[in-house]
Amino acid sequence: MKQDVAAPRPIVVRPRPWFQSGKFLLFLAGLLVVYAYGWQVTKIDLPELVVGAKFVRPFLRDLFRPEVLTRSKQTQQVEIAMSIDRAVAPEDLPAPTGPVLEVPTRVAPIGTELPVTGRGFQPDAQGTLYWLNPIGNPQQVARFRTDAAGAFTTAITVPEAFRGPEAGPRGAQQRLRAVVEWPVGGLRASNTLLIVFEKIIETVFLALMGTTIAVAAAVPLSFLGARNLMAKNPVGSGIYYATRTFFNIMRSIEPLILAIVFTVWVGLGPFAGVLALGLHSIAALGKLYSEQIESIDPGPIEAITATGASALQVVRYAVVPQIVPPFIAFTIYRWDTNVRMSTVIGFVGGGGIGFVLQQYINLLQYRQAATAVWAITLVVAAMDYFSAVVREKYV
């Protein structure tokens, strides 16, 4: 075809750069409003990070010294009677057997510099000198280390000591105590470690039982929630939508909330946690399983059917190889997720490690809490690795 009319000269409209367009400026203003409100409503207060640092420091420090191993300790203790009043004689204590603690004078007013020697103690051990007032409250006055012969020399300043409830000569009679401590035997697991170990095992099994319950229910349900199998007639479609709705609703309820419900129902303890994780996982796994069934390749089914195989053989050789490995992978992944979730489920009384962790934190036992935190970290990381290896093998 011939063109008689010359094409009109194109009018070149250079668009404004994108950052000058009205839409973009409007978007920017909207964004500003959103974040300004967000900043205010979440009470963001950056200086508090600096001010509050001193409160969190002991916790952070203890996080890196979890209580894991301990050694039994043996102690030696010797006391001598002292007086802080020149008019009052020291008590008459029976002569000690074993180690000996010696001072040049038994009468020393407050503030006196007093050399102290000892002998016959455990060699090469740490010791502490305490000043005891009449009601027996110890006050640390020196630390020392015994030499190879079990002797030591140190000096103390007689402290400002309480004279006891009733004034009088009795209040001047005080004591000096030497305590020497040394570890005996090998390292052993601390009680905290034993408790944490028991609870972490409980946690892993809590997750395992929850996952198992979920698998048992989710496998059959997932077939009802697979569109390619169910949505062939109105009844099937109805079942499909009902199943999918159940999955979606259950999935949106946090296991933590389910755990609160179940602790009311069956009482505090791991069983409530198992039920909470199980119910949530039915929905989570059911959705993953049914999507896997939906994405199944019809090719092998057609091919195996064409060889004259029976329905059972078709399922075994065309369907099972396509769904079982991903099912295993999803299940392991879910177990891994459930181990992580079950650590928090303990916070609301659902059993497992979270329960003891919460106790330690509430009692300010940060070193013990650190043991629990590290145990959770190790187990979750191990599960993560394990599930990754298994998934890589199967998918």
Added chain:
Amino acid sequence: MKGAAISIEHLVKTFPDGTRALRDISFEVKPGEFVVIIGLSGSGKSTLMRCINRLIEPTSGRILIDGVDITTLSHEEIRRLRRSIGMIFQQFNLVKRAPVLTNVLSGRLGYLPASYALMNYFPKEQVDRAMANLARVGIPEKARTRADQLSGGQQQRVGIARALMQEPKLILADEPVASLDPATSHSVLKHVEDLNKKDGITVLCSLHFLSLARRYGTRILALKGGEIVFDGLPADIDEQRFKAIYGEDAVEVEIR
């Protein structure tokens, strides 16, 4: 082994959505023929092949294989019919996660008791037969490899070995080389030709490239809109006939 004779009489297939895939098709295939079916996508090639092993139920007409009308067979008889018909697919249709050997062995399922499947058990002589068939298509060393680790050509050869396990008298090859490159296409089709020439198996094979059809077919059948528009020798397809099959604007593309 003797190939199957096919006789198709007034075959019609209308899908539930109203698509008339096959409109009154009739032809005969003699034992040992290599019939290439050509035609545009949607011309009814796949439907025709799937009617022959009843993966698709014909609407009307008769299909006789070695004189037996297969459109009236019972469920159990269809299974016995299918095991004598090997099928090769464009997308290979292997179970990707399963080893090659299992894929080959699955061609034998029609002959084995269903209870074996529960144990994933195959008799030793079938395993030996599978290895022999893998050797015949040239990839015995891949037996333990996962099917999806193989190249396209190797996967299609596994598909051929699987069909061989059925000891078929007829092979239906539905665009067996449409997903392969030209060089691989020849190596795969040579294996199919080998089955046809050495074992006398009747072959019905749909192809897209006329050059391949001329090279391998002993006879060419062209479908257009569910009807046969050409039935004759490869040499008889000239430009005019080509345009009648593929439409006015079509240009023949050579593949060597």
